[in-house]
Structure formats: structure tokens, C-alpha cells
Amino acid sequence: MSLIHLRNISRCYQMGAETIHALRDVSLEIQRGEYVAIMGPSGSGKSTLMNLIGCLDTPTAGHYELNGANVSEMDDNQLAEIRNREIGFVFQTFNLLSRSNALHNVELPLIYNGMAMEQRRRVALDALAQVGLADRVHHKPNELSGGQRQRVAVARALVNKPSLLLADEPTGNLDSRTGAEIMTLFEELSRKGNTLVLVTHEEDIAKHARRIIRLRDGLIASDEKQAAGPG
Amino acid sequence: MNSRRNWSFFFAELHESFSMALTALTAHKLRSALTLLGVLIGVFSIIVVMTAMRVLERNVENNLSQLGSRTFAIQKWPEVQFGNNSDWEKYWRRKNITLELGETVEKKATLASAVGIEGTFWGGQIQTRYAKTAPTVQLLGETTGSFEARNWTVEEGRIFNDNDVDDARDVCVLGAALAKSIFPFGSPVGNELKINGINYNVVGVLASKGASLGGNQDNFVIVPLTTALNRYGLRWNGLGILVQARTSAVYADCEEQVRGILRAARKVRPGAADDFELFSNDSLIEQFDKFTRAVRIGVVVVSSIALLAAGVGIMNIMLVSVTERTREIGVRRAVGAKRRNIMGQFIMEAVVLCEIGGVIGVVLGILGGNILAWFMKVPPAVPVDWSVLGLLICSIVGVIFGTYPAYKAANLDPIESLRYE
Numbered sequence: 288m289s290l291i292h293l294r295n296i297s298r299c300y301q302m303g304a305e306t307i308h309a310l311r312d313v314s315l316e317i318q319r320g321e322y323v324a325i326m327g328p329s330g331s332g333k334s335t336l337m338n339l340i341g342c343l344d345t346p347t348a349g350h351y352e353l354n355g356a357n358v359s360e361m362d363d364n365q366l367a368e369i370r371n372r373e374i375g376f377v378f379q380t381f382n383l384l385s386r387s388n389a390l391h392n393v394e395l396p397l398i399y400n401g402m403a404m405e406q407r408r409r410v411a412l413d414a415l416a417q418v419g420l421a422d423r424v425h426h427k428p429n430e431l432s433g434g435q436r437q438r439v440a441v442a443r444a445l446v447n448k449p450s451l452l453l454a455d456e457p458t459g460n461l462d463s464r465t466g467a468e469i470m471t472l473f474e475e476l477s478r479k480g481n482t483l484v485l486v487t488h489e490e491d492i493a494k495h496a497r498r499i500i501r502l503r504d505g506l507i508a509s510d511e512k513q514a515a516g517p518g
Numbered sequence: 519m520n521s522r523r524n525w526s527f528f529f530a531e532l533h534e535s536f537s538m539a540l541t542a543l544t545a546h547k548l549r550s551a552l553t554l555l556g557v558l559i560g561v562f563s564i565i566v567v568m569t570a571m572r573v574l575e576r577n578v579e580n581n582l583s584q585l586g587s588r589t590f591a592i593q594k595w596p597e598v599q600f601g602n603n604s605d606w607e608k609y610w611r612r613k614n615i616t617l618e619l620g621e622t623v624e625k626k627a628t629l630a631s632a633v634g635i636e637g638t639f640w641g642g643q644i645q646t647r648y649a650k651t652a653p654t655v656q657l658l659g660e661t662t663g664s665f666e667a668r669n670w671t672v673e674e675g676r677i678f679n680d681n682d683v684d685d686a687r688d689v690c691v692l693g694a695a696l697a698k699s700i701f702p703f704g705s706p707v708g709n710e711l712k713i714n715g716i717n718y719n720v721v722g723v724l725a726s727k728g729a730s731l732g733g734n735q736d737n738f739v740i741v742p743l744t745t746a747l748n749r750y751g752l753r754w755n756g757l758g759i760l761v762q763a764r765t766s767a768v769y770a771d772c773e774e775q776v777r778g779i780l781r782a783a784r785k786v787r788p789g790a791a792d793d794f795e796l797f798s799n800d801s802l803i804e805q806f807d808k809f810t811r812a813v814r815i816g817v818v819v820v821s822s823i824a825l826l827a828a829g830v831g832i833m834n835i836m837l838v839s840v841t842e843r844t845r846e847i848g849v850r851r852a853v854g855a856k857r858r859n860i861m862g863q864f865i866m867e868a869v870v871l872c873e874i875g876g877v878i879g880v881v882l883g884i885l886g887g888n889i890l891a892w893f894m895k896v897p898p899a900v901p902v903d904w905s906v907l908g909l910l911i912c913s914i915v916g917v918i919f920g921t922y923p924a925y926k927a928a929n930l931d932p933i934e935s936l937r938y939e
């Protein structure tokens with residue numbers, strides 16, 4: 288059974304009299320362990336698709352199953368639980384809590400699943416070690432470099448051992464060298480069996496993935512597998 | 519989900535809410551301080567006034583003659599008067615309470631276990647072989663029943679017997695403090711002393727009551743009422759009658775019986791007001807409470823308005839805070855916070871803000887109110903009930919005025935909030 292199963296998904300925005308079709312009748316399956324890149328011009332619906340897959344948004348029409356659960360019919364609380372349990376997000380703008388240190392930022396998802404304090408701490412430290420930040424746990428975001436911030440965000444996304452890791456232009460705010468570092472990290476996570484979906488504008492970045500889905504005007508323009516990328 | 523996990527959830531959320539609240543408040547120290555100032559002032563004004571009232575009340579209790587719970591007293595003049603003094607002429611015109619009237623009560627009050635008649639006389643000078651006091655020692659004239667009615671017990675020797683009173687003998691009983699100062703070397707019982715130059719024989723010493731801070735509680739000498747009347751005459755304020763009811767159950771009946779006896783003896787027409795004052799410790803405290811009620815209601819009204827204003831201020835700041843932290847809310851929602859988690863966090867923040875103001879207000883209020891205690895030399899008072907109530911009200915203010923901002927925060931769209939600049 289596939290991890291992600293989208294069937295005839297549409298997402299429309301009503302702007303006054305005008306209806307904007309951000310996604311039109313998209314059907315898509317992603318298997319467990321896949322590494323998928325989503326590409327496409329600006330405004331083609333990449334972020335909209337990611338938000339739907341990540342259960343931050345619900346489709347206007349269509350059916351979405353994640354890990355066997357029918358997400359398209361869930362209420363707000365259930366969606367929050369699914370996000371907490373099944374999904375790890377990495378954003379272009381990092382989205383860390385600026386007043387909290389790296390450790391607390393990584394602990395955040397665990398707080399909302401009710402893990403006890405000591406266990407939470409241990410698991411969060413583990414995740415930070417995995418992204419190579421064991422020596423920066425008490426730094427606040429503004430005391431970290433861009434690449435380090437994004438690593439904290441990756442650690443936060445990983446900490447709940449989600450079945451799916453989503454990254455919307457994770458290297459968009461990083462210089463190419465730091466961006467490459469983050470991509471190496473994703474590569475490693477993919478090798479370890481994590482399912483990854485990432486949005487990017489850059490062909491170089493997309494080359495890391497095994498499958499590239501191209502969107503245009505809310506439709507899937509192409510969907511192709513490729514050999515294992517470089518690195 | 520088992521209950522242990524539920525608790526763990528609850529605790530994790532509570533802890534997170536609380537630390538988030540503190541982080542948020544310390545991030546804007548001045549803003550937080552200004553906001554909680556309103557709560558602080560509201561709570562402070564309640565607590566400072568209530569503390570001061572407690573202190574005053576205690577002071578009144580201390581100054582009252584120490585009547586037991588089953589005892590009431592009858593006098594021409596009120597013991598203490600609160601409020602306006604325009605009634606003095608009415609009291610002045612009343613007939614004095616006399617020994618005969620007291621004896622009538624003694625005879626007829628069947629519900630009383632003890633009836634005492636007493637008078638206070640001018641302060642006098644006491645002289646013994648060893649010492650001489652200042653001429654300020656209180657001289658009390660008492661009958662046998664007074665000892666029981668006043669709850670006096672003898673430490674040494676005996677109280678008066680009926681012969682002492684009937685024959686107006688020159689005997690006396692000493693208050694504990696006085697006994698110690700004029701007979702420093704041994705038992706006073708059986709010794710002679712001079713009151714204003716006249717010889718008396720000491721028959722007993724009272725046990726110390728010494729609870730009061732005033733110190734002169736036990737600085738008096740008691741002689742038989744008849745002796746005092748023969749020697750000094752009836753004073754302008756007349757005598758007092760003390761009545762102790764047999765049991766607490768018949769207390770009210772006893773009061774009515776005595777009232778009836780007095781009215782009959784004085785020939786007060788039915789429907790006319792008593793021409794004497796009948797009071798107990800409780801009724802005096804009640805009177806005091808009635809007098810201060812207006813002040814209390816006033817302060818409650820004023821501080822309610824202050825707290826309401828403070829609440830609006832808190833709501834305003836919380837709305838600003840929600841807007842400022844839109845992105846944070848989005849992040850929390852993205853990693854799995856439910857609406858109620860966000861709601862709880864912001865309500866908690868409002869409550870913490872209020873409680874900080876409340877606690878400071880309570881502490882300052884208690885300190886402020888007790889400055890009065892310090893000046894009046896009575897033990898400090900801590901109005902626990904009002905303090906608890908004050909803090910409770912703070913929490914309620916926090917919840918009420920934090921709910922709308924929290925609701926707004928909880929209902930932000932996660933995607934919009936994540937994009938918010």
C-alpha cells in the first residue's frame with residue numbers, strides 16, 4: 288500500500304468573483320521510502336500541494352489517504368494529531384521559535400504528543416546529534432548560522448520519527464554551499480529509509496531525488512523516475 | 519489512551535504553557551509591568567483596606583473589657599461609640615444604674631448563673647512596705663458575682679465572699695501585674711497595703727490574663743463595691759451590671775429576661791426605647807463591623823472598577839501579543855498543537871500576568887495595612903480569606919479577558935500564520 292494516495296484532488300481559492308484553481312484534479316501516489324522532488328514555475332501550486340500532503344490544508348474536492356487513513360474527512364483536531372505523528376515539516380524560512388533555544392525548538396512536537404520530560408530531552412538531543420548540532424543545543428536561532436538553523440528545523444521534523452518528511456524549498460534561503468550540506472543531510476536520511484518530498488526551483492537540487500514531479504498551472508506536467516543522484 | 523498518558527499530556531502542555539507565558543512576559547518586561555500595574559493596584563487597594571480593618575477590629579477587641587462568650591453587660595453609657603457622637607445628651611439624661619437596681623437583677627434573673635455589679639473609680643496610689651506606685655492604678659469595686667461573670671480566677675488566696683460585700687470590709691484582690699510590682703518578695707495574701715492612704719487587707723491575687731500588648735491589663739486593684747461606694751460615692755457614669763447566662767442556649771432568653779427586669783424596675787413604658795445600654799463583646803464587634811461596612815463596600819467597588827480597567831488593558835496587550843506571535847502560532851500548529859493547546863497557552867499567559875500583579879498587590883497590601891498595626895501596637899493581621907479571594911479574582915480576570923485573544927489565536931489559519939510577515 289502506498290504511503291500517500293491522492294485521488295482527483297482540487298484546491299480552489301475564492302478571490303472575490305474570481306476562482307483561482309491552485310490544483311486541478313491531481314492524482315498521485317508516493318510509496319514508502321521514496322525521495323521525490325516537486326518542481327515547477329512560481330504559482331504552479333507546489334506549496335499548495337505540500338500543504339495538502341502535510342495535512343495543514345484540506346482539499347476543495349478529492350480524496351487523500353495518508354498511511355491508510357482518510358485525511359480528507361478529518362476534523363481539525365485529528366489533522367493536528369496526524370501532523371504531529373506522521374509528518375515532519377522543513378520550511379524555507381526555518382520557522383523556529385526565536386526566543387527558545389535549539390533544544391526546546393526540537394522538543395516542541397514531543398510536547399504536543401505528551402512525552403515525559405526526561406524522555407523528551409533525550410530524544411531531542413538525539414535528533415540534534417543526528418544533524419550534527421550536538422554542541423549547539425543551547426543556542427538560540429539568532430546565535431546560529433542559516434545552515435545550522437535549517438539543521439535545527441530538520442531535527443525538529445525528524446524528532447517524532449514521522450513517516451513523511453516534507454521540505455518546501457529548504458535551501459531557498461541558504462547559499463549554495465550550505466544548501467549542498469543540507470541536501471547531503473537529506474540524502475543520508477533517504478538512505479536510512481525516510482520518505483522525503485521536497486519542493487525546489489533548482490535542477491541541481493532536484494537531481495538528488497529519485498523521482499521528479501513537475502507541476503504547471505495546478506496540473507502534473509510530468510512525473511519521472513531517475514537513477515540515484517550524485518553524492 | 520490510558521489515563522497515565524493523559525496526565526502526561528496534561529502536564530507537558532501545562533508546563534509548556536507556563537514557560538511560554540513567562541518567556542513572553544520577560545521578553546517585554548516594561549510592557550508586562552505596566553499591564554499588571556492595574557491588577558496590582560486593584561488588589562492592593564482591597565487588601566490594604568481589609569488588613570487595616572482587621573487590625574482595627576483586633577484593636578477594638580483588645581480594648582473591650584474581657585467579657586466571656588456567655589456574658590453581657592448593662593451600662594448607662596455605651597462602651598464604645600462608632601460614628602457620630604450627637605447622642606451624648608440622650609445618654610447623659612438617663613438615670614444612673616444603682617446598686618439597688620443591680621441587686622434586683624441579681625434576685626430576679628433566674629436564667630443567669632452569675633450576676634456581678636461593678637464600678638470603676640479614680641485611679642489611685644498603692645503603697646506597701648516595699649513599693650509605691652504611680653497614682654494611676656485602676657480601682658474597681660466589685661460584688662461576688664463579678665468574678666465569675668468576668669471570668670476571673672484567683673491564683674492565690676480567695677475572692678470576695680458575701681460578708682465582705684455586705685459588711686463593706688476593707689479587703690482587696692490584686693491584679694497579677696500589680697501584685698508582682700508591689701509585693702516583689704513573696705505572697706501578698708494576708709498583707710496590708712494602703713490605697714490612697716487607707717489600709718486594706720489583701721485576700722487574693724488574680725491569675726494573669728496578660729494576652730494584651732498594652733501591658734497594664736492586670737494593673738488594677740479590686741475592693742468590695744459597697745466599700746468603694748461608701749468611701750468615694752457613685753460616680754457620674756453610674757455602675758455596670760454583668761450577667762452570665764447559664765448556658766449558651768439560654769443566652770438570648772437571659773438577655774430578654776434581664777431587659778424585662780430592668781424596664782419594669784425603671785418603669786419604661788412599653789414601646790419606648792431602653793434607657794440603658796445592653797451589650798456583649800459580639801454585639802460590639804457587630805456594631806464595629808456595621809460602621810466599617812460602608813468603607814468595605816466602597817473599596818470593593820473601587821477595586822472592581824480598577825480590576826475591570828486592568829482586564830481591558832490585559833486584553834489589549836494580549837491581542838497585540840497574538841498578532842506579534844502569529845508565526846509562532848503557525849509553527850506550533852504545524853508541529854501538532856491543537857486549537858485548545860493554543861487557546862490554553864494564551865489564557866495561561868493572561869492568568870500568569872494577572873497573578874504576578876495579584877501576588878505583588880497582596881504582599882504590598884498586607885504590609886501596608888500592618889503599618890497601622892505597628893502604630894497601634896497590636897499584633898499584625900493577615901486577611902487570608904481576602905488574599906485568597908483577591909488571587910482568585912485575578913485568575914478570573916485573566917481568564918475572562920484572556921479568552922477572546924486566545925480564541926483569536928486558536929482560530930488563526932495555520933498556513934496563513936506561517937506566511938505572516
Ligand SMILES: Nc1ncnc2c1ncn2[C@@H]1O[C@H](COP(=O)(O)OP(=O)(O)OP(=O)(O)O)[C@@H](O)[C@H]1O
Pocket residue numbers: 300301302307308309327328329330331332333334335336
Ligand atoms: N491563500 C490563498 N489565497 C488565494 N490564492 C492563493 C492562496 N494561496 C495560494 N494561492 C494561489 O494559488 C496558486 C498556487 O500557489 P502556490 O503557493 O502553491 O505556488 P507555488 O508553486 O508554491 O509558487 P512559489 O514557487 O512561488 O512558491 C497561486 O496562483 C497563488 O496565487
Ligand SMILES: [Mg+2]
Pocket residue numbers: 333334335
Ligand atoms: Mg511555494
